[in-house]
Amino acid sequence: MHEPGHEDGFDAEGLEATLENVERLTAFGTLISSLEYLAAGKSFADDDLLSWDVARTRHKALAGRVGDLLTPLMKSPGINVVFAARAAGSIVLLVPRAPSAAKTTATAVLTASNYALHLRTPYGSDGSEHISMITYTSLLASRLARSDERAQQACMHFIALQSCLSYGVAGISKLVSPVWRNGTAVRDIFRTHMYGHSRVYELLKSKPWAARLLAWVTITGETGFPLVLVAPKPVARGILASGLSFHGGNAVFMGLNRFLWAFLGTYPAVAYTSRNLGPIRGRSKSRLVARLTGSKR
Amino acid sequence: MTGRTLLRTALYGVFGSWLVGTVLCQDPFRREDRIRRLDQFNLIFPDWRFFAPNPGIHDYHLLYRDTLASGEVTEWSEIGHIEERKPHHIVWHPHRRLEKTLFDIVAEILRFSGESEAKRDMALTVPYLTLLNYITHRYPHAPNARSTQFLVAASGGYEQSEEPTMLFLSESHRLERGHRESDGEPERIHAERMGT
Numbered sequence: 400m401h402e403p404g405h406e407d408g409f410d411a412e413g414l415e416a417t418l419e420n421v422e423r424l425t426a427f428g429t430l431i432s433s434l435e436y437l438a439a440g441k442s443f444a445d446d447d448l449l450s451w452d453v454a455r456t457r458h459k460a461l462a463g464r465v466g467d468l469l470t471p472l473m474k475s476p477g478i479n480v481v482f483a484a485r486a487a488g489s490i491v492l493l494v495p496r497a498p499s500a501a502k503t504t505a506t507a508v509l510t511a512s513n514y515a516l517h518l519r520t521p522y523g524s525d526g527s528e529h530i531s532m533i534t535y536t537s538l539l540a541s542r543l544a545r546s547d548e549r550a551q552q553a554c555m556h557f558i559a560l561q562s563c564l565s566y567g568v569a570g571i572s573k574l575v576s577p578v579w580r581n582g583t584a585v586r587d588i589f590r591t592h593m594y595g596h597s598r599v600y601e602l603l604k605s606k607p608w609a610a611r612l613l614a615w616v617t618i619t620g621e622t623g624f625p626l627v628l629v630a631p632k633p634v635a636r637g638i639l640a641s642g643l644s645f646h647g648g649n650a651v652f653m654g655l656n657r658f659l660w661a662f663l664g665t666y667p668a669v670a671y672t673s674r675n676l677g678p679i680r681g682r683s684k685s686r687l688v689a690r691l692t693g694s695k696r
Numbered sequence: 697m698t699g700r701t702l703l704r705t706a707l708y709g710v711f712g713s714w715l716v717g718t719v720l721c722q723d724p725f726r727r728e729d730r731i732r733r734l735d736q737f738n739l740i741f742p743d744w745r746f747f748a749p750n751p752g753i754h755d756y757h758l759l760y761r762d763t764l765a766s767g768e769v770t771e772w773s774e775i776g777h778i779e780e781r782k783p784h785h786i787v788w789h790p791h792r793r794l795e796k797t798l799f800d801i802v803a804e805i806l807r808f809s810g811e812s813e814a815k816r817d818m819a820l821t822v823p824y825l826t827l828l829n830y831i832t833h834r835y836p837h838a839p840n841a842r843s844t845q846f847l848v849a850a851s852g853g854y855e856q857s858e859e860p861t862m863l864f865l866s867e868s869h870r871l872e873r874g875h876r877e878s879d880g881e882p883e884r885i886h887a888e889r890m891g892t
Contacts, residue, residue, distance in 0.1 A: 435790040446833035448797055453829050457822045458737065518737055522804075522826075523797035529742035540707060550704045557711040564718060565744040572724040572748030579748060587753035591853040592778040593799055594752075600854045650786040654795075659786070 413671065413678030414548060417555055418541055420667035422492045422502070425534045428527070428660025429509060430489035436482045443475040451475070454520045461518070473519050481512050488512075503542040510535040526565070527661035533561045534664055559672035562665035563625035566642070570621030579618060582610035589652075596652045620645060632675040639666055639676075717741055724749060754850040756802040757860065760831045762841035763868055772847070775835060801826055802848050809864050819867060828869060843868040 442449045451474040455461040461469070471477045488505035491497050497505075513532045517524055541554035573579040578587075586603040589595035603610040620641055627638040646662055649655040670676040721731040721741045726749065735741045759772040776798045779791050804823040818824050831846055845868040852858030 431787060435788070435793055438790040439793055442794060442797065446829060448794070448801070448826060448830045448834075450826070450829055453822060453825045456825070514739055517739055521738055522800040523793050524800075525796065526742060526744070526746060532739070533742070537711075544703070544707070547700055547704055550707050553704070553707055553711060557715065560715055561718065561742075564715070564722075565742070568722040568724070568744035569746045569748060572722070572745040575724045576749035578750060584747070584751050584753075588747060588751050590855045591753065591755045593755055593795065593853075594747075595853060596781055597854045604855075647786070651783070652781065654781060654785060654789065654792055656786055656789050656792065 410678040411548060414551055414555070417667045417671040418538065418551065419495075421534060421555070421558065421664055422506070422538055424660060424667070425531060425538075425664030426489040426492035426509075428657065428664060429531065430486055430493070431660065432657055433482045433486040433489065437479060437486070440475070440479055440482070443478045445475065447475075449520055449522065451478075451519070457520075458518075469515070469519075473515075481516070484508055485512050499542075499545075503539075506535060506539045506542050510539045525655075525657065527655075527657040530562065530565065530661045530665060534558055534661070537668075555668040555671050558665050558668035559628070562662065562669050563628060565662075566621045566624035570618055570624070573614070573618045574622060579614050582607060582612075582614045585614040585617065586610040594653045594655075599652055617645075627669055627676075628673050630673075630675065635670075635673050635676050639670065642666070714740065718744075752803075753852075755853040756799060756806075756863075757849045757851060758798060758802060758827065758846060759849065760835060760844055760846040762837050762871070763843045763845075764838055765840045765842050770838065770841075773835070775831065775846075805848060805864055824866065828866070832869070832871060837871060841871055843870045845869065 441447055444450065445452055451470065455466045455473070458466075460466065466473075472481055485508070488508045491501050491505035492509075510532075513528065513535055517528060517532070537554040537558045541551040544550035544554070573584070576584065578584040582603075586600070586607075589600040589603055603613065624638060624642060627635045630638060643663060643666075646655070646659040650659045671678070717731055718741050721729050721735075722744055723729065724745065726745065732738075732741055732743075755778070758775045760775060761772045762770045764770065776794070778795050779785075779789075785792070801823045805818075805821070805827070808818060808821050808823065819828075827846055831844060837844060846866045847862055848864040849860045849862050851860040
């Protein structure tokens with residue numbers, strides 16, 4: 400029996416739970432990121448590193464009237480209002496019983512500000528912001544399409560495919576590189592203060608086999624990640640668990656803490672899209688069997 | 697076709713194009729990115745080729761010095777530092793944003809300086825102006841300093857056996873009134889700014 404308004408064959412509860420889990424994990428990362436921005440907010444002052452007066456000269460549009468309109472929110476101290484709004488929006492998404500309209504508004508604010516901040520300056524941002532842009536845009540689309548479960552499902556699939564693509568591309572780009580295949584790339588990344596770690600570097604330098612092993616574990620793990628979509632359940636779970644530990648390790652040893660929440664936030668969508676982890680598949684399979692056997696549900 | 701179906705089809709079209717566009721600008725060898733160039737503001741197509749195919753294996757260092765009224769030149773002072781990793785950084789690492797910001801600015805300066813000099817007036821580029829603005833106003837200068845300049849160098853990071861190399865040297869720029877006069881060591885100023 401289907402609930403009114405729910406299309407045939409969709410696990411509405413599974414879809415709703417997936418949306419909420421993506422929202423919460425991503426919002427938690429945004430909350431931390433916004434508070435970090437507020438804690439180091441001096442950088443946005445006119446005479447500092449992320450001065451709006453200098454940054455806006457990057458684009459003609461921003462240097463002109465459009466930029467003038469944005470100035471109150473892009474210039475310090477107004478920019479702090481944007482970060483405070485992002486922190487507040489994240490909290491709204493983290494509160495389970497917040498009204499749906501409030502969550503939709505919060506998602507819209509987070510989506511728009513994500514693009515606006517990236518447009519303001521590309522400095523200091525990274526792949527975690529890009530995956531967040533994709534996630535929030537999809538979440539906003541799914542909230543605006545609440546009455547259309549197929550559209551909502553497409554939003555989750557889009558997040559999942561971009562997430563799998565990110566790992567796959569990262570892995571293949573390493574696989575084609577001789578310095579990755581022989582382990583020197585990973586050793587030399589770890590020698591930098593920016594992305595490295597002194598003790599890990601000493602280990603990799605003294606034991607080249609360990610550098611090669613780490614490189615190949617990374618290459619294999621990243622390239623093979625998209626298999627989560629078709630792998631048997633235990634393997635798919637293992638892939639997600641190894642992804643989690645990969646990001647945990649990157650946060651601890653490489654300073655990539657923002658990637659942890661941004662990419663972890665896509666995992667519920669990846670699980671939902673996965674053939675053997677997603678709730679939708681069981682229903683679809685039953686329907687297919689029912690159709691093939693001519694029986695009615 | 698109902699309005700809902702139409703909207704859904706439009707959504708499929710947007711997501712499909714976005715996905716195809718993303719795939720097309722991920723050449724693993726980073727040869728030419730024609731599609732990416734269409735995304736002028738770098739808002740649409742992510743770059744998923746993390747640390748590949750050839751990752752950065754150097755630390756960048758930003759330094760500045762002043763020329764005094766007497767013509768003397770001060771010692772180079774380094775700007776910014778990278779914090780040693782600590783366990784709590786896994787959840788809370790506000791300094792990281794500043795580290796990445798400086799890293800990106802310096803990387804862009806180096807990218808621009810590698811391009812044809814004739815095509816680009818370096819001193820009018822955003823990264824150059826950003827650093828000049830920052831150094832002029834946020835770092836201490838001697839009361840009798842007449843001009844300041846900065847340089848970007850690369851080092852082997854924890855690999856001490858590798859000699860640092862100078863990669864970019866700015867012009868010397870006249871200091872106007874309003875720049876920060878020296879009231880302490882640059883490191884102390886930096887720590888004060890970061891609240892550490």
